[in-house]
Amino acid sequence: VIRSVVTGVGSFLPEQVVTNADLTKIVDTSDEWIIERTGIRQRHKARDDEPTSDLALKAAERALADAGKTAADVDLIIVATTTPDQTFPATAAIVQRKLGAPVGIAFDIQAVCSGFVYAMSIADGFVARGQAKCALVIGAEEMTRLMDWTDRTTCVLFGDGAGAFVLEPGEGQGTKDDRGILGFALRCEGAKSDMLYVDGGPATTGTVGHLRMLGNQVFRHAVVNIAEAVTAAAEVAGVDIPEIDWFVPHQANQRIIKGVGDRLGLDEDKVVSTVAMHANTSAASIPLAMDVAIKDGRIKKGDLVLVEAMGGGLTWGACAFRF
Numbered sequence: 001v002i003r004s005v006v007t008g009v010g011s012f013l014p015e016q017v018v019t020n021a022d023l024t025k026i027v028d029t030s031d032e033w034i035i036e037r038t039g040i041r042q043r044h045k046a047r048d049d050e051p052t053s054d055l056a057l058k059a060a061e062r063a064l065a066d067a068g069k070t071a072a073d074v075d076l077i078i079v080a081t082t083t084p085d086q087t088f089p090a091t092a093a094i095v096q097r098k099l100g101a102p103v104g105i106a107f108d109i110q111a112v113c114s115g116f117v118y119a120m121s122i123a124d125g126f127v128a129r130g131q132a133k134c135a136l137v138i139g140a141e142e143m144t145r146l147m148d149w150t151d152r153t154t155c156v157l158f159g160d161g162a163g164a165f166v167l168e169p170g171e172g173q174g175t176k177d178d179r180g181i182l183g184f185a186l187r188c189e190g191a192k193s194d195m196l197y198v199d200g201g202p203a204t205t206g207t208v209g210h211l212r213m214l215g216n217q218v219f220r221h222a223v224v225n226i227a228e229a230v231t232a233a234a235e236v237a238g239v240d241i242p243e244i245d246w247f248v249p250h251q252a253n254q255r256i257i258k259g260v261g262d263r264l265g266l267d268e269d270k271v272v273s274t275v276a277m278h279a280n281t282s283a284a285s286i287p288l289a290m291d292v293a294i295k296d297g298r299i300k301k302g303d304l305v306l307v308e309a310m311g312g313g314l315t316w317g318a319c320a321f322r323f
């Protein structure tokens with residue numbers, strides 16, 4: 001069987017760091033509250049003249065270099081983003097142009113924080129059917145653009161950044177020992193869209209809008225449902241949860257990460273957490289966290305990795321792959 005193998009990983013964070021202390025000058029909050037409720041200590045923020053496609057481009061270039069590939073090899077680009085540069089063209093088309101990649105397939109997908117897991121599953125389909133030989137899957141977000149900076153219940157939670165995977169076809173025996181994507185589970189419950197949304201858009205207000213969230217309702221939904229999707233993805237992959245080497249969750253809140261890990265019975269030292277440094281970067285959080293744990297020597301080739309995410313929609317999902 002053909003497996004889509006993750007052959008390169010890269011990420012990029014904009015230079016400016018905003019600490020919790022910085023936010024206390026804007027809204028009525030405290031470093032203690034933010035750390036205790038979320039685990040977040042700081043987040044990165046893009047410059048005004050630094051669009052999402054620039055973050056995506058830098059992450060993509062690093063992932064390609066890691067895979068030993070160049071822009072000329074790229075035949076598929078999927079950007080998972082909820083903060084595109086423009087309503088259209090797709091940010092993926094802009095990335096293709098800036099990268100100097102040839103004519104190929106390029107489009108964005110919108111599943112908010114779950115976007116990267118959704119994008120991986122789509123890219124896997126192209127690669128497994130022989131329609132792509134060098135796919136770039138990018139999660140790139142500037143969530144700070146969607147913040148209502150007078151709303152302390154949301155503006156402290158999010159940050160900007162981008163991460164990318166290169167996926168290439170690899171031969172497998174059709175077992176869990178194969179390198180590559182082994183299984184995923186995706187979910188959306190549109191009936192819960194009012195819990196987390198942006199109150200603007202081209203076909204309603206004609207404005208970009210601001211992120212609105214019923215945080216504690218989303219929180220309640222998260223742990224149980226994420227754990228179910230992780231279990232389902234592992235089952236499709238033919239993997240038992242204790243076999244997982246690394247759990248790389250969406251980085252929204254340390255309490256959710258811990259809750260899901262505990263529910264699944266995972267050792268804490270198998271769980272990768274970057275939420276303290278990056279905050280919630282939506283679709284970028286998984287590849288950003290992967291990159292950190294690869295660079296610091298934790299995740300190695302051949303390790304069994306499980307990623308999961310949950311976000312607006314509500315969407316959620318999980319993917320198991322052997323790195």
Ligand code: ACO
Binds near residue numbers: 028
């Ligand atoms: N600083 C100080 N106090 C605050 C702040 C703040 N930044 N924000 C809220 N508070 C106050 C509230 O006003 C409330 O005060 P009250 O009791 O006087 O009314 C109190 O703190 C408790 O508020 P809760 O909302 O109940 O706090 P909770 O423990 O639920 O934590 C949080 C809030 C961090 C938002 C949590 O609910 C959460 O993380 N939810 C999930 C968010 C998430 O993961 N979203 C997922 C994806 S995001 C995406 O897809 C784009």
